[in-house]
Amino acid sequence: MKLIDGKATAEAIKAEIAATVEQMVAEGRKRPHLAAILVGHDGGSETYVANKVKACERCGFRSTLIRFEDTVEETQLLEAIARLNADADVDGFIVQLPLPRHISEQRVIQAIDYRKDVDGFHPVNVGRMSIGLPCFLPATPAGIVELLGRHGIPTKGAECVVLGRSNIVGKPVAQLLMQKHNPGDCTVTVCHSATRDLKEHTRRADIIIAALGQPGFVTADMVKPGAVIIDVGTTRVPDPSRKSGFRLCGDVDFENVAPICSWITPVPGGVGPMTICSLMQNTLLAARHEIYD
Template sequence: MTEIIDGDAVAAEIRDELREGIEALADAGERPGLATVLMSDDPASETYVSMKQRDCEEVGIEGVHVELDADAPAEELYDTVEELNDDPDVHGILVQMPVPDHVDDRRVLRSIDPEKDVDGFHPENVGRMVAGDARFKPCTPHGVQKLLEAADVETEGAEAVVVGRSDIVGKPMANLLVQKAPLGNATTTVCHSRTEDLAAHTRRADVVIAAAGVPEMIDGSMLTEGATVIDVGVNRVEADTEKGYELVGDVDFESATGTAGAITPVPGGVGPMTRAMLLYNTVKAASRQSGVAVDLP
């Protein structure tokens, strides 16, 4: 039978373990602080930010939230980031993307203090990750690694295929898989919208990471028997439901469960892990900035 990898359960375990580190920091007079910045009227972005703030409250991280008008000058956002950089009570900064078109998103990422860049997207942190000396791993790829670990998936020597090449998931995921490190050492192929015969690649993979943002683009016929499938995609598709839509992944879950050895559901798979690893990075940032050593899960 196909094992369903429960992201909610793994994320809960990580949050429980993080509480010990948060208590250790509190005993030393430090409370981790995470600042979220929202410059958007997008309901999904508002929901994501509120969930992240709720997560902070549940584990004992001090949450600070700043909302800016979506029509405000770009300088307001840049100045806000600088103020948070200078605030010693803020250990991590997350600017919710996307930002309005008149804002230079790359400048936003570059303006965050690399020591407070808990998303791991500052060029300095990207470079350190590629070099095998990560300060902060990007939350979603790191969460995927934790799911593979929880499912006892051996990546060393495995054939891994990452479908998607975004800066947020695809590229860092592939980089982490090829590194000479635990949960790495995989022979890794990156596929994308220009890949010819995607199925030829996914059928030979022991591990498939689907992160292209295309609803149910991978089905059971495109998988090898016993493969581990991590579905990063979260797509809204029309459905006869109260909301008028349902959430599906990049993998056709129903057909894939007949072939895969293990698979993550959507929702309840990778999503909770992304949020858990944001908390992880915030605690790590607080530890680094305060000089108080803590054990991380």
């Protein structure tokens, strides 16, 4: 069994991005500028946005954080999005999800200029991705594909089972892995809460991508020897022994599944760092106008 070290991979990519940015600046071009809108004080979102700010510093980007209380009206949020859309100095921006229930996530996502949608959630980017056109790819799926590629994990013709059908991970990673490129060319099965005989699917899989948000869901009896396991889960589980009072738990029973695998991502330190790294890659693409003019 080998660990897929997302943290080390992400650091290498950020170093590559930083070198490119310094070259851009030396040529007289402006530094890439990423903005983020954060609504409320969700602990996970706060941590994630803070890590994005640090990643911007590491990559040599400018960053802006715009905060709203969770009582903000949807119209106020849409106005802030319109201002960022119109700000020529901002190359890309994100609205951190989830949002409070009184705000429509879909209205917010569709209000973002797709040319600045570095999260890759706008319908234009989703549609372009689905037919293989250049676009901003959603960060977590792009990070997963990057991990597979950089670790030389063969995907052509592989049986891949995706557990979960969310718009953020499950659906887009399935789309990416079935396309004709490397990594890709997989035979993809998407499983979810209505799937019958789930274990029959997972036991055939050469690659399992677990994106359910259910700690320890994937057990050893669901995995064939030599499979590659990508664990996307990051659920906070209470742990009084930790200073924070919690620990992060993946969707895979790591202790019992890892000995069976050829490769596996840890939690934390696997997919998570790559998600932020993919956001940095999209922002660089936006700043260089490599996707849209």
